[in-house]
Amino acid sequence: MLKQVEGSQAVAEAIALCRPEVICAYPITPQTHIVEGLSKLARTGELGNCQYINVESEFAAMSACIGASAAGARTYTATSSQGLLFMAEAVYNAAGLGLPIVMTVGNRAIGAPINIWNDHSDSMAMADAGWIQLHAESNQEAVDLHIQAFRLAEQLSVPVMVCEDGFILTHAYERVDVPDPDQVDRYLPAFEPVQMLDPEEPITMGAMVGPEAFMEVRYLAHHKQLQAIDVIPELSAEFETVFGRESGGLIKPYRTEGAETVVIALGSVIGSIKDVVDELRDDDVAIGAIKVVSFRPFPLAQLRDALADAERVVVVEKDLALGLGGIVASNVRMALRGLRTPVYTVIAGLGGRPITKQSLHRVFAQAGADEIDDPHFLDLDLAVVDRELARAREKRRSGPIAENILRDMGLVGGKLG
Amino acid sequence: MFQIRIHGRGGQGGVACAEMLSVAAFQEDMYSQAFPSFGSERMGAPVMAFCRIDDKEIRLREPVMNPDALIVQDTTLLHQVELFRGLDTRGYLIVNTTRRYSDLGLGDYVTRFPPHHICTVPATELALKFVGRPLPNAALLGAFAALTRRVFLPSVAAAIREKFPGEIGEKNAAAATAAYDSIRTN
Numbered sequence: 001m002l003k004q005v006e007g008s009q010a011v012a013e014a015i016a017l018c019r020p021e022v023i024c025a026y027p028i029t030p031q032t033h034i035v036e037g038l039s040k041l042a043r044t045g046e047l048g049n050c051q052y053i054n055v056e057s058e059f060a061a062m063s064a065c066i067g068a069s070a071a072g073a074r075t076y077t078a079t080s081s082q083g084l085l086f087m088a089e090a091v092y093n094a095a096g097l098g099l100p101i102v103m104t105v106g107n108r109a110i111g112a113p114i115n116i117w118n119d120h121s122d123s124m125a126m127a128d129a130g131w132i133q134l135h136a137e138s139n140q141e142a143v144d145l146h147i148q149a150f151r152l153a154e155q156l157s158v159p160v161m162v163c164e165d166g167f168i169l170t171h172a173y174e175r176v177d178v179p180d181p182d183q184v185d186r187y188l189p190a191f192e193p194v195q196m197l198d199p200e201e202p203i204t205m206g207a208m209v210g211p212e213a214f215m216e217v218r219y220l221a222h223h224k225q226l227q228a229i230d231v232i233p234e235l236s237a238e239f240e241t242v243f244g245r246e247s248g249g250l251i252k253p254y255r256t257e258g259a260e261t262v263v264i265a266l267g268s269v270i271g272s273i274k275d276v277v278d279e280l281r282d283d284d285v286a287i288g289a290i291k292v293v294s295f296r297p298f299p300l301a302q303l304r305d306a307l308a309d310a311e312r313v314v315v316v317e318k319d320l321a322l323g324l325g326g327i328v329a330s331n332v333r334m335a336l337r338g339l340r341t342p343v344y345t346v347i348a349g350l351g352g353r354p355i356t357k358q359s360l361h362r363v364f365a366q367a368g369a370d371e372i373d374d375p376h377f378l379d380l381d382l383a384v385v386d387r388e389l390a391r392a393r394e395k396r397r398s399g400p401i402a403e404n405i406l407r408d409m410g411l412v413g414g415k416l417g
Numbered sequence: 418m419f420q421i422r423i424h425g426r427g428g429q430g431g432v433a434c435a436e437m438l439s440v441a442a443f444q445e446d447m448y449s450q451a452f453p454s455f456g457s458e459r460m461g462a463p464v465m466a467f468c469r470i471d472d473k474e475i476r477l478r479e480p481v482m483n484p485d486a487l488i489v490q491d492t493t494l495l496h497q498v499e500l501f502r503g504l505d506t507r508g509y510l511i512v513n514t515t516r517r518y519s520d521l522g523l524g525d526y527v528t529r530f531p532p533h534h535i536c537t538v539p540a541t542e543l544a545l546k547f548v549g550r551p552l553p554n555a556a557l558l559g560a561f562a563a564l565t566r567r568v569f570l571p572s573v574a575a576a577i578r579e580k581f582p583g584e585i586g587e588k589n590a591a592a593a594t595a596a597y598d599s600i601r602t603n
Contacts, residue, residue: 004443006436138476168478171432173439173451175474271476356479 012037095130117352259288425490559593
């Protein structure tokens with residue numbers, strides 16, 4: 001059913017259609033509206049026998065999810081930012097135990113400095129925890145990816161994280177086709193666990209594993225991710241058969257035929273990038289774009305193929321590996337290892353800074369001429385940075401950087417007293 | 418694509434205003450997108466909300482930099498923030514006030530717009546009269562429909578009733594209709 005609805009509400013409705021049996025939730029901006037929406041559906045009985053468990057923290061949320069999933073229940077939670085970090089130990093455990101939990105991450109920056117707005121620092125921090133990680137471009141894709149996520153998770157017995165940009169998607173009202181329940185039931189069969197805690201047939205899960213077997217268990221977790229490289233496109237194709245629209249997959253090229261410059265990005269920013277690509281194509285600039293849907297597993301071979309004819313690659317990413325540069329760009333370079341194709345990193349949109357078409361046009365022109373610093377920090381105010389560096393040189397006790405910068409920019413009052 | 422920027426203060430419902438506008442456009446089979454500003458939001462702080470309307474899928478995710486229409490909920494913002502930034506001379510301007518543009522110190526500024534592209538509407542007063550609370554959104558949306566003709570009044574009323582079911586919705590729809598009528602008869 002076509003609706004004009006807030007992204008979080010659409011995701012809540014999609015989760016309900018997947019018939020979860022346990023939801024463990026703790027609120028944190030910007031994902032709060034999702035679990036609020038689900039709690040309302042639980043209260044009105046629309047979630048059937050689903051147990052909605054209010055917990056005391058994100059760590060408890062994921063711990064309860066682990067217990068529920070181990071007992072054979074289809075299990076869901078959502079979080080963002082510091083919430084994801086707070087549950088980190090349990091996030092790794094869920095993956096290590098091979099439990100098919102589905103979690104939404106409403107992507108948000110990580111402090112300090114505290115900031116509630118969007119970037120990809122949170123999910124990137126957990127990229128190697130063993131979860132499959134899918135990124136949504138729009139609220140429609142967020143809905144569709146969640147339905148695919150339960151199927152994928154349960155087929156491979158691996159947890160899946162569906163990432164959607166905080167505020168930009170979670171708080172955006174846009175057109176979403178929320179599927180019919182019978183369509184979802186046809187696509188997503190009842191959960192058949194490969195392992196289950198059952199008092200009738202007692203087993204243990206979570207064994208201590210020494211050096212003699214740890215490598216093998218970890219290798220099999222990696223192997224499962226590699227299996228997903230085959231399964232994700234299959235499930236996407238089947239989704240299209242049942243629901244009549246294309247959604248998901250590993251990567252999605254856009255106007256890359258004959259493209260000399262190919263731009264790569266994750267999440268909602270690819271929408272703005274597509275608009276810029278269209279405008280540049282109208283001016284006969286040979287440029288295209290690729291959306292990476294699956295960041296884990298990372299589709300190395302598929303990207304290498306898709307980039308075979310590119311003269312240069314520009315990765316626009318909303319994260320920063322301090323002391324290294326771009327995380328996505330590093331992954332893309334691995335896909336292109338042995339080739340001479342330059343990969344330029346554009347760090348953009350940190351802490352919710354808007355990524356405008358104007359700035360994208362500028363940076364793509366620079367990259368197209370191979371005249372770009374790497375990594376490039378989109379719209380970084382160097383004058384502000386230089387003044388703070390000067391203050392730090394001037395005296396030892398120059399004070400906290402965040403407060404200094406805000407004062408410099410006139411965003412807060414001066415010192416107290 | 419038609420882009421709208423709404424300026425207000427935290428608590429005045431600017432985000433709900435943008436959302437209702439997007440629902441009204443959806444009712445008319447248009448694509449639309451509404452979203453809040455990505456800035457510090459608290460009661461009383463200057464805030465923005467955005468809406469885009471198009472006849473095809475909207476992919477753009479940047480804030481509305483160059484609005485085709487500007488809705489101002491609160492005249493105390495007029496000289497505090499860069500309210501008119503990016504507003505083209507062919508754009509539309511709707512301000513919630515009982516005063517005239519000349520009384521607001523904008524007499525010269527608004528001469529750049531075609532006369533039928535600007536209006537003032539006493540939206541807060543209409544809200545107090547019809548709803549009993551000083552929330553100007555419904556009346557501003559009625560004025561927007563009358564001035565820009567980008568959405569029809571019945572769609573605006575339907576969007577208001579969807580957001581506020583029951584009596585509150587009816588009262589807000591009445592405020593929107595009154596604002597609409599006042600602009601169309603002027």
